[in-house]
Amino acid sequence: MFLTRPLEALGRLVLRALEEAGEILLLLIQTCLWLLRPPLRLRLIFKQMEFVGVRSLNVTLLTGIFTGAVFALQSYHGFSLFGAESLVGSTVALALARELGPVLTSLMVTGRAGSAMAAELGTMRVTEQIDALYVMAVNPIQYLVAPRVVASILMLPVLTIIADYVGIVGGYVVGVHLLGINSGIFIAKIIEYVEFSDISMGLIKASFFGLIMSIVGCYKGFYTSGGAEGVGRATTESVVLASVLILGSDYFLTAIMF
């Protein structure tokens, strides 16, 4: 008996994970279907775009600038060993456009907006506000989930392009002003090595991460149970799950796209 017990536990864990994946997928399908039905709630979408996008600007700027700066500093140390300091600019720009911009921005926005989605919907669930929507013949998936998902898919690429830009500026400041790389070379190498597709693929990734962040946040919030404690749990779980899914899917997206 006791020999099979760990296997049972493992089995339960796998089943629970599969169940959750299925539920998230189902919520996503329902969201897509509800988006096709009128009314298209533009006002709510704009409100969420403001919440996800505009109000994440500060954290995006700070993340971008420091990432670019530290990346320039680190790569300079490496490149100076074999006299290739001129490549610092293009290395920073490429890394930001392809990986660091979309991934770090998405992770930061997950912490800020994804968690807020789980907390807000979770509170609405435990205080029966979601039931109240059903009772008033308004579908909560259309009213609450769809605008958040659409807004996140639209705003994450916008934030990412901003992070890319200020990241390069951060790298420029460190590379050119602190480490003394020639300004013209720094920029010329960026233009030489960074393709348009590097940036656009990064933005497509960001959109995808926005989808993950919002659907996970909404899922955890929508199916919250157990009062204030449940809301806390949903919030934490949404951030952990969304972050892991973003990092995991990043590998596969990169493998497919580049």
Added chain:
Amino acid sequence: MAGNGDIIELKDLHKSFKRQKVLDGLSLAVPQGKITVIIGRSGSGKSVLLKHIIGLIKPDSGQVLVGGQDITRMDDHDLNGLRRRFGMLFQDAALFDSMNVGDNVAFPIREHARLGGEQLRRLVAEKLALVGLSGVEEKMPNELSGGMRKRAGLARAIALEPEIMLYDEPTTGLDPLLTDAINRLIKETGQRLGITSVVISHDIAGAFAMADQIAMLYQGRIIASGPPEELKLSENPVVQQFIHGRAEGPIEVL
């Protein structure tokens, strides 16, 4: 059991959550245009029963007939249509805390009646006046007291003049004066608008004062139902123990 004047009929409902049986063969008929009060202990499944009536919870087996249609077999679209005939007051009012009180009351009207501007404003003021809450449109729900929230929730629930009103413990946690005021409000709105009301309550005095029919829920079934006078004379010891609020009797209290 079910006469022609019954707008809601629950037939042999069974519902379990995980392993706990909540409804166990429950049947109940709600007469049209009357007030039916469902009494029973906390946690006996009264809210679950109410949520079955409006399709928020689906039973494991059994039928929920509203106007003769079985809502357990309806798809989302038909269910949405049916829900427009209902109004529901939730236990803690369930006001949207992202909107002010005026927008809360206007919400169902905006969604379904396509009214706007001055007309909408006047209708909202009228509904709020009906529950004695004039002039609080700009307040946020968290600035209101419990009693005010309940009344604002009531104003929102009756905004579209429903045929059927469901009340989930409308007076729990209110002081005796407000309890009486809300009970009167339920009775008055019911009579004036010809609404069928289903009320869940622990408030025995209030229940006997306003009900046309009282039903007692115990161990997942309706064990007694009828006009208040009839229930008072019931020989069922469980009913007697409950309406007289005694700790000793067939119901195990602790």
